[in-house]
Amino acid sequence: MPEHQERASEVAQAAVEVVENSVSVREARAHLAEHINRAESGTPTVVTRNGAPVAALVPFADFEVLDEAADLMLAREAEAVLARDEPTVTLAELVADLFSGRTPGPA
Incomplete structure (x- = not known):
């Protein structure tokens, strides 16, 4: 298993433990340094x-x-959207349409 996939798996497992x-926000505020230290050592905390x-x-x-x-x-x-080979709009066209009040889309 590639390293990034292995790490993603570890992150997912940690999310379950979270x-x-x-x-609470109050507890996090009162003991922020402690919770940061836990995160740094690999233990996530949900606020x-x-x-x-x-x-x-x-x-x-x-x-x-x-x-x-x-x-x-x-x-x-x-990539999936581009692979559909449908008409596209450039960023410049989109911005121009937005500022002109027209509905964005191919001409």
Whole structure:
């Protein structure tokens, strides 16, 4: 298994464990350094407000893996759209249409 896939698998496993390690905003604020130290050592923490998750403290390497995965997904989606060989609009055309009030689309 390639290294990035192995790391993504580790991140996914950590995400499952996150649910068990959550704190309120008040608790996170009061003990921020401790939660950052935990994240740095590989233990993510979910921060909740009124019981709902609003943020996550994760190791930066995990964040980078997730960010890269999101970029790859977007690139694949863009490639799929282009592969359909449908009419496209350039960025310049889109901006011009937006500023003119016209509906964006091919001429």
